[in-house]
Amino acid sequence: MKLQSFTLVAIAAVFLFSCSRQTKIAEKPAIPSGQNHGMIKGSPFVEDLLSKMTLDEKIGQMNQYNGFWDVTGPAPAAGGGAEKYDNLRAGKVGSMLNITGTERVRKIQEIVVKESRLGIPLIFGHDVIHGFKTLAPIPLAEAASWDLEAIKKSSSVAAAEAAASGINWTFAPMVDISRDARWGRVMEGGGEDPYLGSLIAAARVKGFQGDDLKSPLTIASCTKHYAGYGFAEGGRDYNTVDISNSTLHNVILPPFKAAVMAGTKTLMNSFNEINGIPANAHTYILRDVLKGDWNFKGYVVSDWGSIGELPIHGYAENSKQAAEQAVKAGCDMDMESYYYLNHLKELVNEGNVPMALIDDAVRRILMVKEELGLFEDPYKYCDANREKEVVYNPAHKAAVRDVAKKSIVLLKNESALLPLKSGQKVAVIGPHVKDKNSPLGSWRIGSDDNSAVSLWEGLQAHKNIEWLYAEGVKLTTAPASFTEEVSINETDTTGFAEALRVAAMADVVLLNIGEHGFMSGEGRSRTNIDIPGLQDELMEAILKVNKNVVLVLQAGRPLDISKASETVPSILLVWQLGSESGNAIADVVTGQYNPSGKLPMSFPRNVGQVPIYYSVKNTGRPLKNDFNPKMVFWSHYGDSEKTALYPFGYGLSYTTFKYGNIALSKNLEGGLSATINVTNTGKMAGEEVVQLYIRDKVASSTRPIKELKGFEKVKLEPGGSKMVTFLLTKKELSFYNDKGEEVFEPGEFDIMIGGSSDDVQTASINM
Helix, strand or coil: CHHHHHHHHHHHHHHHHHHHHHHHHHCCCCCCCCCCCCCCCCCHHHHHHHHHCCHHHHHHHCEEEECCCCCCCCCCCCCCCHHHHHHHHCCCCCEEECCCCHHHHHHHHHHHHHHCCCCCCCEEEECCCCECCCECCCHHHHHCCCCHHHHHHHHHHHHHHHHHCCCCEECCCECCCCCCCCCHHHHHCCCCCHHHHHHHHHHHHHHHHCCCCCCCCCCECEEEEECCHHHCHHHCCCCCECCCHHHHHHHHCHHHHHHHHCCCCEEEECCCEECCEEHHHCHHHHHHHHHHHCCCCCEEECCCCCHHHHHHHCCCCCHHHHHHHHHHHCCCEEECCCHHHHHHHHHHHCCCCCHHHHHHHHHHHHHHHHHCCCCCCCCCCCCHHHHHHHCCCHHHHHHHHHHHHHHCEEEEEHHHCCCCCCCCEEEEECCCCCCCCHHHCCCCCCCCCCCCCCHHHHHCCCCCCEEEEECCCCCEEECCCCCCCCEECCCCCCCHHHHHHHHHHCCEEEEEEECCHHHCCCCCCCCCCCCCCCHHHHHHHHHHHCCCEEEEEECCCCCCCHHHHHHCCEEEECCCCCCCHHHHHHHHHCCCCCCCCCCCCCECCCHHHCCCCCCCCCCCCCCCCCCCCCCCCCCCCCCCCCCCCECCCCCECCCCEEECCCEEEECCCCCEEEEEEEEECCCCCEEEEEEEEEEECCCCCCCCCCEEEEEEEEEECCCCEEEEEEEECCCCCCEECCCCCEECCCCEEEEEEEEECCEEEEEEEEC
C-alpha cells in the first residue's frame, strides 16, 4: 500500500512538472526578457514621419517583395501580382529585391513616391557578393590574398557598379566562419579563422559603404548570416547547428561584431537554428547581444522566406505565431514570407505584440533610408548616364585583376616548374582552359554569362612561349544555370587521346582542372570534395607521358587533392577568380607576379578529416606516445594523419623567406610587442604574409593551441630584410567566457611567428 501510494505520488509529481514545464515554454512575454533590448531613437525627421504613419504603413515598411512583374510593361492583372502592386501604391512595401537597372528601379520608385500617401521611398536590395557586372574573385579566394586594402577596393568596385544600376543595398558581406569544406557556401566567406574573418568583414563593410553613404556610388551593406550558419551539421546547407557558448562567442560572433563596429547598416538572419532556437526567433543573439550589448542601430532582415520556415522547424504552430516570434526576437524586415504583412496588425490589436516593437523596427528601417539620402532624392540611384559610365569601367577591371593575382596560392613547386621560361613549349589542357563562364564562380546573378577572360585568352598575351591546347575531357555533360545541379561527365573519355598527344610534345603541361563554378555556393553541399568526374583519370594519364605537370586547380572550396599532391610536381590554386581570371593566372604562371596568397581554410588529406582547422584544442591526449608507438590510446586516426594536407596560412612563393628569432617585451598598457626579422633568401622579389599566433597556456576555459592575432604583408627584394613588429594589447590576449564576457587572465603565453600556422618560431612570456 505504501509502495502504491509512493508510485501515485511520483506519477502525479511527474505530471505536474510536465505541465509546469509546458506552461513555461508556452509563455511568451510581451517584451522579451533580457538585460538590454536596444530600443533606439530616430532623428527628428524620422520621428516626425513615424508619428504620421498608420499601423498598416508601418507594417508595410517591414515587408520586402521580390520583383514580380516586368516593370517596363503594363501593371499586373488580377492573379498576376495585382495585390502586390496595390500594396506598393498603398505604402505597404518597404523594400524590393532583384530589381536592377536604372529604368526599372525608377519606375517602381515612382509608384511608391507618387502614389502612396506618404511617398516613403523603397530601398532596393540585391545579392552583390563579389561584384555586380565586373566580378572579383569569389570571397574565399579574396581572403587568400590577406590584403585588406585590395579586398576593400574590390567591394567598392562592386558597390559603384551596383549603385550605378539602381541598387542601394547589398546582401553582403557573408562573414560566417566555417571549418567544413563540404558546405558549399564556404566560397562566400572569409574562411575558418575568426581573427582574419573579422578584419575581412570590416574591410568589406567599409568598401561597400565608403566614407559617405549618401554618395551615389556607395550602398548599404548587409552582414550575414546571423548566426552560426557555417556550423551546419555534416556541412549540409540549412541544417541544424548545435554549438557551445564558447564556440558562439569566440568563433562565430567576432566577425559580426567587427562588421557592426565598422558601421554595417543591416544584418541578415541565418536559416539555421542555434541550440534548438531558429535564428529568426533567437532573442538572445538578436536583442541581447546585437541590439543590446553591441548597440546596433541598423535593422535586421530575414533571409528568403525564413520566417515562413519557423513552423517547419517545429518552433511555431502556424504563420501567425511565427510572425509574433520573429518580431519579438528582433527581426525587423520580412523577406518574402508575407507573415508580417498578414499577421502583425492583428497581433498588435490583440495586444500580443507591443506597438513599441513595431515602431522600433520601422524607425531602424527609416533611418537607413535617411542615411542613404533617399528622402532627399528618391531617384539618386537612377542616372542612366552614370550607369553607362560606371559599369564595366576599365579601372574596375584593373582593380579585380590586382586582387585576383594576389588571391592565387602556390601549394607546391618541385623542380621550380613555375614560373614558366621564355622559349618553352607549354601544353594547356583541361575543361576550364577556354571556359569563360565557370571562372566567374557562384553568386554572380547580376553579371553577364561568359564574360570572364579565359585562361587561354590570358596566356595569348605572352608571345615568348609556344602554347598548345587540348580540352582533354568535358567536365559537364550539359550546361548548368545558377538554380540547377551541375551534371558531371563520368563516362566520355574521347578527348584523352588528343590531350596525351599534345602533352607528349610539351616541355611543361598546365593542367587546368577542378570544380565548375556552380559546384559551390548555396545549396551545393558535397559529401565527396574530390576533383569531380574524369579529371583525376586525365591527370594520371598525362603524367605517364609527361612528368612536368603544373596542376592549375580551379575550386570554390578546399578539395581533397591528396592524390595530386603525391604525384604532381607543381600545384597552383587559382580558385574562381572572376572577370579577369585568365589574365591574373597568366600573370602568375609567367612570373609577371610572384604568388603571395596564403590559405584561409585548411585543405584536408581526405573528407574523413572534415571539419578540419588549425586552432584545435590540445585535448588530454594530443601526442603519440613515442616510447610505445604501437599504443592506440591517443587522439589520432588509424588510417590517416590527423594534420591538414595544406594548413591554414600556408602558401609558397617563387622566392624563399627566412625568419629570425622572436624578441618579446611588455608595455605599460599591459600588452606586449613581438619583433622578428624576415629576410628574402631567394632570387626574386616577393611578398610574405608574416603571421603571429598566440597560445594561452592555462586558462579558466581551455584555449586553442594556436590563435591568429596579427599579420603583416611585407614585400622584400632579393637579400632584403625587414624587422616586423606586432603590438598586442590585452584584447588580443583575451577570450570570451561562456557568458560572452571578454576576459583577460594573466599567465604564460606562447607567441608564435612564421609563414603559416604550422611553420613558426616560438617564444614564451608571462603576462
